[in-house]
Amino acid sequence: MNKIIFSILVLFIIFGCTPQNTITDNKENIGIKPQFNDDGEYDLVVFDSQYDYFLSAVARPMNTYTEDYLKSKNRFLVTEWNSLYYSGRNRNIIESSIDYDPTINYGIKYEYKLYQVFAYVRWKYGLRLNGLSAGDIR
Template sequence: MKKIIYLIMISLFVMSCAPQNKIADTKENHEIKPTKNDDGEWELDVLDTQYDYFLTAIAKPMSMYSENYLKSRNTFLVTEWNSYYFSGRYRNVIESSIDYNSNENYGIKFEYRLYQVFAYVQWKYGLKMNGLSQADIR
């Protein structure tokens, strides 16, 4: 009888140490969404501290671009970015998708900042984005 109790206790101990088959749902749907500020302008917040340095010291000035040019480039680049995100490519760089509606009038400031996000990612991480202009690749 003692052997059976010991056998049951050892079996329970071994089963409690076995890995669980239940997989936790840790993948959250991260998404970057444009928001409007109090003045009614669209905003894009970038949390990387070097992004502001990149905008002021490295990126071409906003006056070098037209809003239509930036909108067409951003439409292509957002599609490319989201395809990388949903396919799982470049997981160490791309951690969220971008919610961008090409029919929305975001304004040139927003379009410029979004375009420069892609240029910044290429500058900092070396991620080649096919939609970037050759003049913006450094």
């Protein structure tokens, strides 16, 4: 009888200590994705209280850019941003990737806000991105 109880106890210990095959990853890849606003246009929401101040007081006005200029700059800057994100550099500043498709017409407001995110990061944290010109911050 003791051998049966001992055998069952050993089996429970062996099966209890085996690693589980399923690994759950609770961390989702949270990225910046374009969303539609109430007007049916693409919109970008930045959850930083200083960003609105930056747009109104520091950033160059939207009418100083063309949509084509912003689209070409954003294409380059998003690639550089995502490269930094996936490499793990500047993790304290770059916390998410950016989902950006240059073939989609997002509109000038979205392109402007996205471009100003890069200018804002340079202004606030001093992170230099190669595609951002020095004259974009007043």
